[in-house]
Amino acid sequence: MAKTKDEAPKSLEEQLKRLEEIATLLDRGDAPIDQQLQLFEEGMALAAGCRAYLEQAELKVQTLSGENPVIP
């Protein structure tokens, strides 16, 4: 299971969730503009990161050997 070790500290789902939070905050638009710009930068970085992750993804298949091979 060494293949499954996650390099990124956050999962795709967590990043998408954060991205949606940011989009909601920006849509409300009541945060100070400095903060909005910070959120925006974070959001765009997340969006670009997720996009790159999805575009580069390759199917990982790990094949097990049967534990108690049954002899037919």
Added chain:
Amino acid sequence: MAEQAISVSLLTGEIKRLLENGIGEVLVVGEISNYKLHSSGHRYFTLKDSEASISGVMWRTRPLNFVPQDGMRVVVRGRLTVYNAQGKYQIDCVAMRPEGIGDLHQAFEELKQRLGAQGYFDAGRKRPLPRPIRRVGIATSPTGAVIRDMLTTIERRFPSLEVVFRPTIVQGGEHASRDIAAAIEQLNRCDVDVIIVGRGGGSLEDLWCFNTQVVADAIRSSSIPVISAVGHETDVTISDWVADVRAATPTAAAEMVTPVTRQDLLMALDALAREMTNDVRRNISVMQQLATAFVDGRAARRITERILMRAQRVDDLSTRLARSASNRLQRERIRVDHAAALLTSLHPLAPLQRGYAVIERNGHVLNATTPLQPGDKIDIRRQNDVVQATVDAITNVESTKGTSHGKDKG
């Protein structure tokens, strides 16, 4: 009586020779009872009809592609032998098949009824598939189209998924059943979110390994939701009944574990990025209009580099993302960028640094035309503090150059 007594062994040996040579190979039809699959893999049973019965044994090395059930009528081929230790004659079977397909159907119905009565199929036991699904365990044959089709489908829809594949015997009888059960147990220890067990279509005998109690028990005790995807749409097995979710085909199961595709997500990402960009631009634009209420034309043009760079960053980031998006999306984005280029990017709070103030009510910035009443509570935001104030009176003044937004002056 000068006769010499002979040993039991000798007598048994004589009987053995007589029976084995005199009868030898047989083809017998009868009803199975007391069927026992020993942990060694050997099978012991009795064959009977209404008048007689005979013991039978079938060693584990003899292939058997269905699971005999008590009461089933079968045809066996084998040799008559004697088991010396018990003085018992028996048939050593090399092959066994159900007498008619009707027996398999009947066995299926009986097992279905029995398991149903024991609550194996209760809707309350069924678990929904988890969301999100990151790792999927698959138990199916390593050869043939099924595993290839499933992997192709997953790769096309959502290649970020991880697959743990346990090559499994999914053809025929007992061996296959035990291997399927072992595969489910093994995948339960592999940190997967969902397990798919399946195979392609086949005859009732081919699919029989999915119609056994062993497999039903393994699915029932799985702590991870199981999708059963056996055969074609019209083939329904016990495994389908017990599983948390039944998929009509293995490919349908592969689609179930990839409910959100990569394409869906990429489009959602683009939509979010577009929304964020538009929102920020709109917010800046609103603030900018507010700010022009505080400064005259010349001041408006003395925007600090720092602020310009920030607004430029909005354009940069959205353009960069657009470049990696599809052509269609890119074209749309460029139109957005053209529109945004019109923004002159005035930092809305910059006037505060020059001693001006912004008036807010309930956290919202008021612009020059927001109606105010005497008695209204307002906040006056200055560079370093916020002043809570109450409106005493409102006096209209002649429109000044401040309200003409400085666009008329050179």
